[in-house]
Amino acid sequence: MPVKDPSSRLATRLIFQDTRWCLADESAKRCGKDLIMICRAPQLILLALLITVSGVSSVSADVALRKGLGDLTGPWQLFVDDYLVARKTNVVRTYHRFKKHPGNPVLSPNKPWEGGRSYLYGTVLPNEEGRGYRMWYQGYNEKGNFGGRRGYVNAYATSKDGIHWEKPNLGIFRWRDSTANNIFLARKHSPGDDHNPQIIHTPWEKDPRKKYKMITFVYAANRKTRLDEGYWGSFSADGIHWTDMARNPVLPDGGDVGNFNWDAHRRTYMATVKIWATVPRGEGFRRCIGTTATKDFGAWPHPELVLVPDEIDDAMHPGRMGVQFYGLSSFAYESGYIGFLWIFRTGSGGQIYIQLVSSRDGINWIRVEPTNGRRPAALPNGPDGSWDAGCLFSSGHPVVEGDTIKLWYGAWDKDHRAPDSAITGRVGLATLRKDGFASLDAGNTTGLVTTRLLKGLGGRLHVNAVVRGGELRAEVLDADGTVLPGYGRAACKAVRGRGIEQRITWETHEELPVSKRPLKLRFVFNRASLYSFRAGPRVDVDDKSVHFRAFFDFEGDSGQVATDKATGDGSQQGRFHNNVTVTRDPANSQGESSLVFTSDGKKLSTFQIVDTMNLGKNFTLATKVKTSVKRVTRLFSTYRGCDRPVAGELIFDFNPATGTVRFVANGQTVVGKCSIATSRYHHYAVTYDGGLVTLYFDGRQIGAGRLLSGTCYYDYANVGSVKERFNGPERKTVAGIYLSSDLRVGEDAAGKFEIFDRNLKPPGTTGPIITGPDEQLIGFADEILVTKRTLDAREIATLGRPKPPGPKKGDPDNQGRGR
Incomplete structure (x- = not known):
């Protein structure tokens, strides 16, 4: 955080948005004696602020901050679910689909080592220099040719615009008789058996060799012991040349689909992985989602169950095998967490598509609200016969640039039941308005949205909204629901625009009131859609005593x-x-x-x-x-x-x-x-x-005991056996x-x-x-x-x-x- 001279009467705030810091207090401009200098090195933002105010000595502060390229956190509060909401009147929540790029697919298999599939399970990051993109993806060569039991290929591509991709010759690993390829990983003990490359940018590491981290799933080279099966960790200085961790796997066993990211909220690594659970409906043994987190990249606890298909899922896609969750791309986004849940229609077609889930802690996930018994898709399959008609797989997290969210995704043209040789896998691009996963919408009748008690409110109030011939205003309320003087709707200057950052003011107030007590906000609007708001760097619900x-x-x-x-x-x-x-x-x-x-x-x-x-x-x-x-x-x-x-x-x-x-x-x-x-x-x-x-x-009281965290499930490859993947008693459940x-x-x-x-x-x-x-x-x-x-x-x-x-x-x- 910026260093602030307590003697200064000038309150300076820094707002992070779109991977840049910007000065947000216009009073600095009005004083006429400011010198602001911003120097931007690759992901190292230095802000030197020299302020002179009449009667106050000069203040000098150097702020150095390193953010990972995949860090999407910030101060915006989203209305993607009802976590913030105490009451809604005359509004409906609308979920918004990603818009697929008309030029899709943007990357296809065109190299012999890629086989018929080049797709994301993987990661896309911006270049460190701030222009262009890097992609770590996987191919699948159904003919193998690697010496392992499978034909997975871990490959690398670059692009200037995210649409046209190049596959550079890295010259690192040999395929057949040549190293002229874009393969960045092929472990000797399991060539073709490791896949799902998850890349994390960690520029804060003191060791420059560890600026990038990677996790891939490696299938067991020894099928009898499986001691080496699980998620393997590696590190790299450039994201291309990798060194394995001293002890692998860093997460033994586990499901072979996982998503790993850096959680900037909790300052820890987070993951959501596939685990198995029994379900007392339809197909009794299903793919579900578990979560795990660690501060030590080299040692991950066993995951805990956090998402299982429910009755709505099975009713949407009827069939005796029901619905399964093939994977979950989860990541910290603004003040909360967003996830892309891979819905596997095992009982009715075999396709995989993507639904939205949301969370405030990255552990307890909220499903989207059904309409007429059906949950909408955030990214649906393409029409029958199209390149993405079969199975969709989102990258580890999107990229946010200005007012746009960019999501690259892998896709198959056939469903999961098709033989390997019949499937073609490619990569597409889809976009969405910033914070645009869901909005609260009001029509001609005035809608009201009142928040729960919020702590941390302060400074200027901004909204991400689209107003279509109506208007949007805001009120500030105390804990009893009484409007604070000067902060009523009549005194609020109406917002009538369509921007992602529109400012709200009142006739006699430019900013929110200063209060040590939590307050409520009430948004009053018609013919408008409200996506999110910003009202301070660390706003959260105060009345957490409200529980199920x-x-x-x-x-x-x-x-x-x-x-x-x-x-x-x-x-x-x-x-x-x-x-x-x-x-x-x-x-x-x-x-x-x-x-x-x-x-x-x-x-x-x-x-x-x-x-x-x-x-x-x-x-x-x-x-x-x-x-x-x-x-x-x-x-x-x-x-x-x-x-x-x-x-x-x-x-x-x-x-x-x-x-x-x-x-x-x-x-x-x-x-x-x-x-x-x-x-x-x-x-x-x-x-x-x-x-x-x-x-x-x-x-x-008649008894007590402690349950271990982790999971246990049936291994039907060995009838009657149960795999126990429990953590030690010192590991608290998350x-x-x-x-x-x-x-x-x-x-x-x-x-x-x-x-x-x-x-x-x-x-x-x-x-x-x-x-x-x-x-x-x-x-x-x-x-x-x-x-x-x-x-x-x-x-x-x-x-x-x-x-x-x-x-x-x-x-x-x-x-x-x-x-």
Whole structure:
């Protein structure tokens, strides 16, 4: 940050945009005695600012900053999701597709070593000199000719305009009898077996040999041990000549599709990689997304599950094999994170296209909102028969220049089912308005968008907006929603333009108010689209105490309709499956009504709580149950119903016969002991706090344990085996618990589990595994609570107390002391 003389009355701010620093305080210009000198070396920006103000001594400050070429962070706040939004009125969110370049494809296979495919899995970066581009891509020569088991080619190209690309002869690696090629990597122990080149520019490294970092996935040279399989790390001074890290792989095993970047927000390396998880719908074994991060490039923790296909995905693309996530290009962008999710239509066509996801921390990802049950594509497949009709793969991150986002992407003309020899792979270019992933749109009726409480507001307010014959204004509100004097809509000067950085002022105020307390912004507009705003270098939501919670006490409900009584975060939905219904029966309820579960001996009867796949690092599950059955009984579950539970699956159950209460998540178990009487209500609760699990029975603690981070999944190449990729106990979880389906109360999430993919199906398996309602809750459930907050022991004790007769009084989770 700039050094500021505390005696100076001149507040100087530096705003970073489009890889340049610029002076943002016009008062410096008005003083008439400024000397501003900007010197730009390759990615080294030096700003020497000499200011003389009447009565104040001269101030001199040298600011040196090194930013990586792939660093897209900045102060802009995007409306790509509702993280910032407290309330919207008369507006709709519109997602915007990338526009494909009319001259696509911009790079095609035309060298014999490339085979039929030259495409991105890879990276595109601007030149260090600021003009032109560099591309690290991969080819696939289906004939091999490298000596390894596969025919992957890691190749390099350059361009002056991003459209016309050259493939220089690097003279480094031999292909057949010549080094006259553009191959920049071909490891001796696995030629043709390493691919997916991810390049990270790290100019801050003191060792000039490490100005660039690279990770590629290397398939095992020794198929029996696979000790060398995984992600290998390298470093380079120029991005062309590479030296492997002393110890490889830096991330052992893992899926063979991954995206690696530098996270400038957290000052760490980040990655999203393909991992496997069981899903209790359709195809039971699917590609999903895991995340990992490290400050030590040479040592990466095992990834944790963060994204799994949901019911909307499978409904969009019906078919017994469902939808899988082939990969995720994730990167820090402005004040948050953006991801390009590769949607693999395994059940309906075999194509791969790209959807948008967003995040505020790079870990918890928000899917785009569906319209009429369908999520839009950010980059769709081309028409049948076109060069990009089959499979699309985005580069590691885009490049932002001025008002434009540029995204290079790889594409196949055939889908994933086609034989290698029939596929042609190329590279295309697509563009989008800066911050233009999504906008909040208002028509003729005035729209209102009120933010949550924001800390860090200050300085000038700018908006990225398109106004089409209407206008846009802004108000500033305090925590109570009262408009600050002089900052109302009437005093605001209307914005009527179409720029990416339009300034908002008020009649008597050029800047936002100075306040130690968090404030709200309200945007008022019609016939306009609002993409983002800038209101200070480090703005964030202050009221993070607002968290997901769902509470069902069934008072006033009937039949198969249940109302969430915890509405501070919005109303959550409950769904009924088979033989479960609301009953008005005070004798078997904690108030007037409860859920009653019965069984026909065949179907699983469950109550589903929607939008509970991402429980995160802090949560509590609790309910009161009454049953006369003395056997294992499910409370909450996402288990598929057979074999050992693995990542994505959760079980919370009890057994009166043995006096045990059990919690299972991420393939690990914690058990508590107690005496469980039948034919009366008992309260069961489990809390999760960053890996620490605590079990409660009737308000008192009965067990505790710690779950390791990482993942575990079935290896169907070795029937019955589970691969455990757990980190040590010293490694804290970054993602917590992510589930393969919404939570179900009363039984497991599925009664039928099957592997359809012939490459994954266990040998000798002829059909699905059918499980009956063997752990079915037979009886009553009441006061079901799911909250993304770790309740403390006193709060659990309060929940566990028997309720006096009469109606209940709503949500018990009242923002207490727990995390």
